[in-house]
Amino acid sequence: MRLSFSVLALASAFAAPALAEDSFPATLAGHAAIPALTLITPPADAPQDAWVSGKFTGKARNDAPMTVEGNTGKAYGAHGTGLYLPFIGQPMQGMSGFAMTPAEDGSIYTLTDNGFGNKRNSPDAMLFFHKMAPDFETGTVERRDTIFLSDPDHKVPFRIAYEGTDSRYLTGADFDTESMQVLNGEVWIGDEFGPYIIRAGLDGVVKAVYPTVLDGKELHGPDTYSVYVPATAGKDFQVQRSGGYEGMALQPNTGLLWAMLEKPILGEDGKPEGNFLRVIQFDTNTAEWTGKSVKFALAEGATAIGDFNFIDDTRALVIERDNGEGDAARACADGATDTSGCYPRPAKVKHIVLVDTADIDADGFMRRIGYIDLLNIADPNGLALDGMKPAEGPFSFPFFTIEDVIAVDDTHILVANDNNLPFSGGREPGVAANNEFILLSVPELLAAK
Template identity: 65%
Template sequence: MTVKRFLLCSVLLGLAAPVSAETVFPARLAGHALIPAASYIPAPADAPKDAQVSGKFTGAARVMEPGTVPGDTGASHGKRPTGISLPFRGQPLQGFSGFAMERTADGSVLSLTDNGFGSKANSPDALLFFHKLNPDFDAGTVEVRETVFLRDPDFKVPFRIAYEGSDSRYLSGADFDLESIQLVGDEVWIGDEFGPRLIRAGLDGVVRAVYPTMLDGAQLKSPDTPGIGALSVKGKDWTVPRSGGYEGMGLQPGTGLLWAMLEKPLLNAEGADEGAFLRVLAFDPAKGEWTGQGFKFALAEGATAIGDFNFIDETRALVIERDNGEGVPALKCEGDPKPDCFPAPAMVKNVVLIDTAQIDAEGFAKRLGHVDLMTIADPDGKARLETAGGTAGVFTFPFFTIENVMKVDDSHIMVAVDNNLPFSSGRALDRAADNEFILLSVPELLAAK
């Protein structure tokens, strides 16, 4: 049964199917490129003055002077300094979160920057934008050919935005958390985590429509959906966990459907995860409506979320699954966190191949195997950066949030990180993560059926 004909009513049956031992395919590093962590762009000239300095609200109180608040990795990762301080002059060119399957007319890769600094509350001065990128793996660089800022001059967003009273009406990280993108004709479709919602916009960044998520005739909501208050009941008033919306969204060849994948499991009536799986729901961009179709993605043991989702043909697709760790396990802290160790190192960082034409009786897409991003062969010495605690000849991608994957050709895929500037490290103990892009040779994975 193909995804095109699979009805959501069948998907809603059953709990999570355990992920049994599956094939782990080899991966070889074929290229490594990066945009340095400390990379910034100016806000548009017609944006509110407030947006010329970003990151002013990441602490307990507003901080106006740029570069005065040191960034660190947060309590769960030992609060190690990252060497970059807030606020920023301009907007940080960081947080790449999602590749579009289709390239633009000039061959660029479309990607986007997410909501800014990690939450609705701390990102009102972080503008929302997407990019045309050109990675050059021979040179080790990534050209940003164009950055397009999202704005709502026609009042298509159905709620009050942070810059509501401005003439330009640029969107910010207090409005949406952009996490996935697809190019459909002359428009971009963007998956939002806060709603969760889908955003339809022109290539000029002007919003044309916003669609809430409908499931069984009811709107799916998260604690960040407008109208959800402090006295709301988890599992009743909202069933999508915070930061659990559309982290991945695939455009299916042949059908033209968008398949939006939630980052985390939905909550049941008791407020607990409904299972160790993620919902994937179909949207028809031509009709502007949810189709009622769907399937489930089963998470491997230790995985807590996904990072991206892209089809490679009419039924098979790549999914990044991950845990919340960063840094190599060889430098795991023994006892209390210290500056020379990682308290929660990366363990599960996979690129999984699934087949949506093979759906089981409980609605799960078949997992065909995966590559482990922590054990990538590098016999040709393609790595451009050293890894703290790394092993010679083995390249690792030990980052908290790896949120970009796409097929390049029949042998290669490209993967990139969301570096959460200035809060994540991973490659080094004391340095903010760069925006890293890697080209992987994985012919066996891409040939799996």
């Protein structure tokens, strides 16, 4: 069937509470994918520099397209991914967030991230969001539109990579865009570098950039433009690198954004304040931080979150994950020196957690109601796409970064991964991960209170 989406305080150091929650089953109801090497054309008025992307992903500039193979890195087995940089065009990859509100045509607003992973290597990676529609009959995903972010009115408070151009398109050297919501004809985007909240029109034109305020103080990351090296962790910056707004949920009928940091913030000693994440509330009606913040407790083994979206007035879904990648059945043996056909850091914690934002304990923690395990998904009808099924056992979603989740209806959710093109695998050693969209039947999870 084709899925229809129209139906569809800084210094505190409390220990995270003991987690007593239910585990619920998940069944695969649909599977679709975008091939890893899917490139799109920049706008006609984009700088010529943007027509070849990934020129700065190595130790030195490389202008020769398709000459250097992407690699997962030593910690992940040093697997080549079979795809070569730089790319001719812009990679469509990097699904880093779903908006809760569908587009008028029923498609999903889907955000891409900063490009190739950090501020230094992504100055030629353009920032954009899409309208996408997965088709679970064909196993494909239709890209209906792409909207590129730009700053023609000079709202960004620092020099952008394409500062001297007329079009002033934004790139991954400017922001790391990881979460988004659409409200009243505007787009609200959570950034990791500042961390900032970016306000833009549906045409991608930036209207404002808001720095983060927690407990009356502005929070900074190591990539905030006003932070200079050398900088002291915990004093000059409090948000870890790649620890900004990975999830940003829009509470229905309120205009409130609940912006969740990806990683624990740092205390004045430079160490994480605890095994929990800050969730900071922003009011789109007044364009101000409300002063309210709560905490999300991470499960044992989890290191970060991937997305955050409400399913009703108070309950919401959170993706929590470890830094592992690949099927544990293909884990490398202890002490293995040849990791070419195995995973040295297989996936172990990949959850979709249901929380209640109206149930906050005395220490400020949201109640975790229950979760599903993305490494244990039933597939009784054999819906998993060819080439993306495990050799044995249940279907799983063993990707490093799983960054997209929304509720589709009362019994189904949609989940997708960020494939970190061309640096991540997950399905097969030596093969770049595709962008996969999975429809999951989870009635027990969504009904849980």
